Amino acid sequence: KKAFPSDYRCGYVSIVGRPNVGKSTLLNHILGQKLSITSRKPQTTRHRILGIVSRDLVQAIYVDTPGIHGEERKAINRYMNRAATSALRDVDVILFVVDALKWTTDDELVLEKLQKTALPVILVINKVDTVDDKAALLPAIEKLSKRMNFADVLPVSALRGHNVDELHATVGKRLPLSPPFFDEDQITDRSQRFLAAEMVREKIMRQLGEEIPYELTVEIEEFKQEGKLLRISACILVEREGQKKIVIGDGGSRLKLIGTEARLDMVKLFDRKIMLSLWVKVKGGWSDNERALKSLGYSS
Ligand code: GDP
Ligand code: K
Ligand code: MG
Numbered sequence: 263k264k265a266f267p268s269d270y271r272c273g274y275v276s277i278v279g280r281p282n283v284g285k286s287t288l289l290n291h292i293l294g295q296k297l298s299i300t301s302r303k304p305q306t307t308r309h310r311i312l313g314i315v316s317r318d319l320v321q322a323i324y325v326d327t328p329g330i331h332g333e334e335r336k337a338i339n340r341y342m343n344r345a346a347t348s349a350l351r352d353v354d355v356i357l358f359v360v361d362a363l364k365w366t367t368d369d370e371l372v373l374e375k376l377q378k379t380a381l382p383v384i385l386v387i388n389k390v391d392t393v394d395d396k397a398a399l400l401p402a403i404e405k406l407s408k409r410m411n412f413a414d415v416l417p418v419s420a421l422r423g424h425n426v427d428e429l430h431a432t433v434g435k436r437l438p439l440s441p442p443f444f445d446e447d448q449i450t451d452r453s454q455r456f457l458a459a460e461m462v463r464e465k466i467m468r469q470l471g472e473e474i475p476y477e478l479t480v481e482i483e484e485f486k487q488e489g490k491l492l493r494i495s496a497c498i499l500v501e502r503e504g505q506k507k508i509v510i511g512d513g514g515s516r517l518k519l520i521g522t523e524a525r526l527d528m529v530k531l532f533d534r535k536i537m538l539s540l541w542v543k544v545k546g547g548w549s550d551n552e553r554a555l556k557s558l559g560y561s562s
Contacts, residue, residue, distance in 0.1 A: 264443040265312050272321040273354035273437035278346060278376075280368035281305060281329030283359045284388040288420035289313045292430050296527065297450055297457070298326045299464035305329075306467050308338070310345045311416050312451040314444050316507045320434040320441035325349045330375065350379055355413075355436045357429075359386045362417065365402070382413035382436055386429065391419040422561060451552045454532060455482045461527040462540065465520040470508065478505070482540075491535045494528065499545040506542045517542065 277285045290296045299306055305328065313324040317503030327349045328342035350356065358376055360369055376383050385406060386507045395401060397416075403415055414432055418425040450457070453474045459480040466478060484495035500506050517540055526536045 267319060268320050269439065270321075270441050271434060272323070272442045273355060274323045274325060274352065275355045275433050275437075276325040276327060276353045277357045277359060278327055278347035278349060278372060279329060279359035280366060280372055280387060281331055283329070283361045283369075284420040285329065285359050286326050287387040288357075288359060288386070288388065288418070288426070288429075291325050291420050291423050291426045292322075293449060294325065295449065299460045299467070301464060301467040302471075303467050304331065305339075305342065308342055308345075309452075310349060314449050314451075315430065316444075316446040318434070320437060321444065321446065322430065322433055322437060323443065325353060325374040329368070330372045334369055341346060348374065350372070350375060350381075353381065355433055355437060356381050356383045357386050357433070358383050358412075359388050360406075362389050362402075373406075376556050377410050383410065384429070384436075386430065387415070387417040388420050390417045391422050391423065397560070406488040418518075455485045457531060458482055458485065458494050458528055459496060460522075460526045461531070462498065462520065464527070465523045466498065466509065469516065469520060478509070490538070491537060492528070492532060493501045493537045495539045497541045497543055499543055501544070504545055506544055509542050 273350045273534045277289060282302070286298035286300045286307050290300070290313075292315055297313050298311050307326060311326045312325060315322045315324065327346040328341055331339070331501050332345045333344060334340050356376065356379065358372065362436070375455070385403075387399065388405065388436070391394065399417060407415065411464065413436065416425055416429050418429055420426065436547055444451075458480050463478070466480075478501075479499045481497045481499060482494065483497050484493060498509055500509060509520075509553045511519075521538055521540045525536050528536045528538065
């Protein structure tokens with residue numbers, strides 16, 4: 263077994279904040295690889311997902327979470343809030359991500375949860391690339407700093423990578439001395455099947471209008487290694503017949519585009535040739551049915 267130096271640091275870092283502040287984009291940039299799916303839509307991230315970064319005698323295990331939000335009407339939303347709230351416990355450092363230009367009641371909700379924790383919280387002010395006058399950020403930072411005692415405050419751009427390495431270095435210093443928990447070449451706790459389903463869901467989230475994505479899920483039906491080729495077959499589950507038509511598009515055009523883009527992501531992620539087939543099925547009521555959620559792997 264490999265011996266690690268006694269000054270090795272390792273620990274968990276959760277990334278919390280309301281939907282759409284850029285949590286998953288930030289994780290992907292730190293990892294240097296797209297792992298967690300992103301889009302302009304809230305509720306893109308539905309599951310807790312680990313992104314593991316091992317370098318310079320530090321292993322930081324980032325926990326990307328669905329955003330914490332006020333709306334808990336449907337079972338899927340309650341599931342997502344549970345997944346996000348549990349990330350406030352059993353970690354070593356918390357990154358509280360906010361949008362440099364926009365503070366909402368959902369941010370307020372997250373702040374209230376954070377005020378109760380004794381863990382170090384680093385305030386990450388994201389999307390600074392959208393702010394022309396950087397000095398304008400100072401009053402907002404000062405106001406927030408009065409609300410709780412942040413371990414650090416860092417303005418970043420997750421999209422452009424501005425200050426992202428600095429953030430990772432800041433995190434590293436706060437992790438406890440410990441040998442790594444995971445293999446140093448492992449980047450996530452999630453299976454390739456799970457990641458494949460997520461890549462398909464991302465394309466749908468990005469391509470479809472407001473009405474559909476929240477009510478849709480992707481199931482991998484086949485995931486088979488055949489020599490140098492990965493054969494993947496995925497089924498997109500929607501709630502209504504009309505939604506099925508929209509996902510498929512005129513003459514299958516939209517489904518084809520979803521497949522083409524998802525396949526490219528899979529080639530990068532798995533470093534293999536990919537044969538991807540997609541299907542669409544109607545499965546009513548899954549997003550509001552606790553048992554159906556469990557059968558689809560949404561167990562917290
Ligand atoms: P999450 O819901 O917090 O995980 O947010 P996402 O990572 O899915 O990002 C939400 C949207 O914000 C996406 O369209 C991202 O491209 C965009 N975004 C994320 N970070 C930045 C940033 O630093 N600058 C800008 N301009 N957009 C960003
Ligand atoms: K999002
Ligand atoms: Mg996300």
